[in-house]
Amino acid sequence: MKHSGLFFLALLLSLFVQAQDSTEVIEKKKYYTKALGEYAAPTINGILEDKVWEQVEWGGDYIEWQPDENTPPTHQTQFKILYDSKNLYIGVRCLDPEPDKIVKRLSRRDGFDGDWIEFNIDSYFDKRTAFSFTITAAGVKGDEFISNNGNNWDSSWNPIWYAKTNIDDEGWTAEIRIPLSQLKFSTEKEQVWGFQSTRRIFRAEERSVWQRKPVDQPGWVSEFGELHGLKNIQPQKQLEIQPYTVAKVETYEAEDGNPFQDGSDNSITGGLDAKIGITNDLTLDLTVNPDFGQVDADPSAIALDGFQIFFQERRPFFVENKNIFDFSVSQSQAGNTFGSDNIFYSRRIGRSPQGYPDTSDGEFVDQPDNTPIIGAAKFSGKTKNGWAIGVLESVTSQRQATIVNGSGDRRKEIVEPLTNYFVGRLQKDFNQRNSYIGGIITATNRENLPEELNFLHEAAYTGGLDFKHQWNNRDWYVGGNITFSHIQGSEEAITNTQQSITHLFNRVDADHVAVDTTRTSLTGTGGNVQIGKIGNGHWRFESGATWRSPELDLNDIGFQRQADDIRHYTWIGYQTLKPDSTFRRVGINYNHWSAWDFAGNHNYMQFNTNSWQNWKGNWFTNAGFNFAPIQYSNFNLRGGPRLRISPWMSFWNSINTDNRKKIRFSAFHNGRKAVDNSFKSYYVEAGFVYQPLNALRISAFPSLSINHDKLQFINNFDDVGGSPRYLNGEIDQRTLSMSFRLNYTINPNLTIQYWGQPFISRGRYSNFKHVTDPLAKRFEDRIVQYNDNQISFADGTYSVDENLDGLEDFNFDDPDFSFVQFRSNLVIRWEYIPGSEIFLVWSQDVTQSGNPAEGLLPSLGDNIFGQKPHNIFLLKATYRFVL
Incomplete structure (x- = not known):
């Protein structure tokens, strides 16, 4: 280890010396636009036939970026930019002497397939964030909000803008109109914006850019060229209102005698979303009775390690501007640091109720599927002075389960309390946008917890500070954060938290933690610090450390897998910068x-x-x-x-x-x-x-997983003959699934999408054993395995007689399992005018427990085909008013 440490220090020293070499300075290109003046605005038809375009010169002279950086592209690209008091206009010519080879693949919005041209606009001129507009040769629009200097591209941003394309003998052309209300910029009389354009020639898989950007130069927005000539334009305060209505019908297998499962349900709901530009930089998003139905279902998954599974957020209200609220505890280039852990995990808001009523035999329960959000507001944006601001406030309603007995008597029991969620985020750029410092604070407060929900925290507060500093033309960086949490609740709630799998204060050999059943609060810390080099040359590296104290708990409004962890990581990477005869x-x-x-x-x-x-x-x-x-x-x-x-x-x-x-x-x-x-x-x-x-895409991806573990946890028994038993078994697990997709694009505004996934996971247990010497070097010395005389099986229960005295020492249920599920979604989406949509959705779900003794395919077929699925039919309509 001593020699490896010396080698590592020597490598860092060589990288540092390399960083001191003068890096190549790339001259910033400039394009000068003009106002329309007395001319009429161009007609957006993609043909570039309006005389107004003659007012300005062509911009062009693109340079290849991929695969062979800093070489002439296969075909050149030209553009012109004009503006008036309300809009920015871009005309572009993509030269191509073989127009019949231009690839015009269709997809829904943000498909980014085939030939395309893209324009990135840093109207804040903060060199970290930008607005991206892409139009394909087929006329498909794509738009993304770029943040963190190009490390985050958020395709959930859906501004209203207009574009058309046309193919002629010289290649293809496009005309674009971007309302200034969709951009954010200052009030200065004469402005300079960051500007970049990228063209993709699909058949060569070639990217060329207007402003040269070396592949070893870190960052993206910071390397833009400049757009000049913008004079006397006024920021447009945004005001958009989008009402919606949803009609929903559900059908499912009726349950005899259960009045809550009669085979069908239906409902009609409505709500309103609004977007208000408080200033040109900051936007207030409001929602009343929001529709958070997901078009895409979560993929099937099963975990045997006891930890929660992370799922991506898909709900539009939370996805938009999510980069501002992001506060990762310990993401790294090296990975393996629980990178999904985050102070804010928006799927906690509106989750399924966490309680379930106590019932007696013969009682039926109407358990709510989710927790409605009464209302939510989000205030977010970034100012021209480099302040990124995010404030989110949401209130979820109290939910009750209804219980009915055989006599028809009904009662209600609270399964989720009225809860308030708050998130505040602030970041400030400085040092010519090369550095930032920020903070976050969250609060979760639950009102009047009843006795049956005493296991929930009454209040939870989390917060943190983060920073990053870059130098040497952003080649080098140092960054980090510190995180804290404080939870409050009843003795039962805090005891449950201490004993949860995230903490396990009750583990028997841990001297530094212990369960205190009298505590009513818990406070913990975490954090991360790292240093790295990601630019200027072939070599890159990052090294750092992260920690989570035993008491850290983020799971009321965040996501955290485990605590009590201190971790060091190092990554060293080498990459080629030029293609050769074999590799790009x-x-x-x-x-x-x-x-x-x-x-x-x-x-x-x-x-x-x-x-x-x-x-x-x-x-x-x-x-x-x-x-x-x-x-x-x-x-x-x-x-x-x-x-x-x-x-x-x-x-x-x-x-x-x-x-x-x-x-x-x-x-x-x-x-x-x-x-x-x-x-x-x-x-x-x-x-x-x-x-x-061009309009049709079909995909199918089957998968098979095999897991064979001789020490798979089953259960713990505190007292068997005066000592505990840590029961494990040998598991043979097989998981089979297939994801099938079909996308048909009638035109860029009308699409049909289907996704389906059959899934089965089967586990069979054998060779039951208990752990006796958990730290033994040899596996066989860690356990004692039960023989056939000590264990018997009857009526779904295993009985263990360790000393063979004819008396049962303990028993446990058969752990074998077979989980079968089929999920599918059929979605027809029509954007009948920009920003306004109609969705028709058909969702299916079949979830069954199969027979673990059967084979995978027979069990999959028996438990999907012939079963009555849970069908959900949705018709959703929205209309977007831009005022």
């Missing part, structure tokens, strides 16, 4: 991680090397290898002692054929195996995308 680009990486708990136990060490390749024919491949010589788990025994995990190795590999072809294939597989064979797993996914027509 190649990257090689090295990573390592180590982790400790707050008692000082060294719980984890892992090494990784991987490489990715972009081949000359535009195929992509990658491969990686891991080795973990040290691993202990504080969580595997769910409150039992710290457990040694045998050293293991793993690999992964993927291949993707050229995505420009009408049919393309991809495959991915990985495997993991303990050196002593105590566990092994394998996962493979392979499939195809077929595009027989």
Whole structure:
């Protein structure tokens, strides 16, 4: 380790010396626009026939960016820009002597397929954020809000703008009109905006840019050219109102005798969303009785480790401007630092009720599926002075379950209290936009918790400070954050939190934590610090550390998998900058991680090397290898002692054929195996995308997962003959699924999309055992396995007689399982005028418990085909008023 440390220091020194070399200074290009003056505005038809375009010169002289940076592109591109008091107009000519080879693939908005031209506008001129407008040769629009200097591209931003395209003998042309109300800019009489344009020539998979941007130069927005000539334009305060109505019909299998499950339900709801420009920089979003129905269903998943599963947010109100509210606890280039952990996880708002009523035999329950949001407001934006501001306030209603008995008597029980959620976020740029410092604070308050919901926290507060400083032309950076949490509740609630899998203060061999059943609050901290180099040359690196104290708890409004963790990580990467006869680009990486708990136990060490390749024919491949010589788990025994995990190795590999072809294939597989064979797993996914027509795309991706673990947790028994039993078994788990998609685009504003996924996960247990020496080096010394004489099975229950005295010492339910699910969505979307839409949605769900003794395919078929699905039919209409 001493020699490896010296090598690492030497490498850092060489990188630092390299950084001191003078970096290439790229001259900023400038384009000078003009006002329309006395001319009429151009007609947006894509033909560039209006005389008004003659007022300004062509901008052009694009330079290739990918694959061979700083070389002439295959075909040149030209543009002109004009403006008036309300709009920005862009005319563009994409030269191409073979117009019949221009690829015009259709898709819905933000499809970004085929040939396209893109314009990025940094109207704040803050060199960190920008508005992106893309138009394809087929006329499909795409728009994204760029933040964090190009590290985040938010396609949920849907401004109102207009564009048309046309193909002629010289290539293709486009005309664009962008209302100034959709941009944010200052009140200065003469303005300078950051400006960049990118063109994609699809058949060559080539990107060229107006302002040269070296591939080894970090950042994106900071490297823009400049748009000059904007004079006497006034910021347009935004005022948009979007009412909606939803008609919903559900059908499902009726349950005999259950008055709440008669086979169908229907409803009609309505609401209102509004967007108000308080200033040109800051916007207030309001919603009354919002519709948060998801067009896309969450994919099926099952977890045996006990930790929660992270799902992406899809609800429009929360997705838009989500970058402002983001506060990741410990994302890193190296990964493996619980990168999904975040102070704000918006899916906590409007979640399914957390309580369930106590019932007796013969009683039926009408349990609400979700928690309605009474109202929500979001105040967000970024000022010209570099202040990023975000404030979100939301109130969810109290929810009650209705219980009825056989006599028809009804009662109600609260399953979710009235709850207020608040998030405040602030960041400030300084040092010529090379640095920032920021903070966040959240509050969750639940009103008048009844006794049956005493397990919930009455209040939860989290917060944090973050910073980043870049230097040497943004090649180098140092950054980090510190996080805190404070939760309050009843003794029962705080005890439950201490014993939850995130914390496990009750684990028997932990001297630095202990359950205190009298506590009514818990306060913890976390954070991250890192230094890295990501520009100027072939070499890159990042090194840092992250921690979560045992008491840190973010899960009331955030997402956190586990606490009591201190982790160090390092990533070193090398990448080529120029294509050669074999590859367009190649990257090689090295990573390592180590982790400790707050008692000082060294719980984890892992090494990784991987490489990715972009081949000359535009195929992509990658491969990686891991080795973990040290691993202990504080969580595997769910409150039992710290457990040694045998050293293991793993690999992964993927291949993707050229995505420009009408049919393309991809495959991915990985495997993991303990050196002593105590566990092994394998996962493979392979499939195809077929595009027989520009308007039609079909894809299918089946996958198979195999998990064989000789020490899979089942349950803990506190007292068996005077000592605890940490019961485990050998699991043989198989998971089979397939994701199928069909997208048909009638025109860019009218699309039909279908997604379906059959899913089955089956687990069979055998060779039951309990852990006796959890830290033993040899796997066989950690456990005692029960023989056939000690364990018997009858009526779905295993009975254990350890000392063979004829008396049962303890019993447990059969842990075998077979989870079968089929989910699908059919969505017809029509944007009948810009910003206003009609959705017709048909969603299906079949969820069953299969027979673990059956094979995967028979069990899948028996529990999907012939079953009555849960059908949801939705008709949603919105109209967007721009005032």
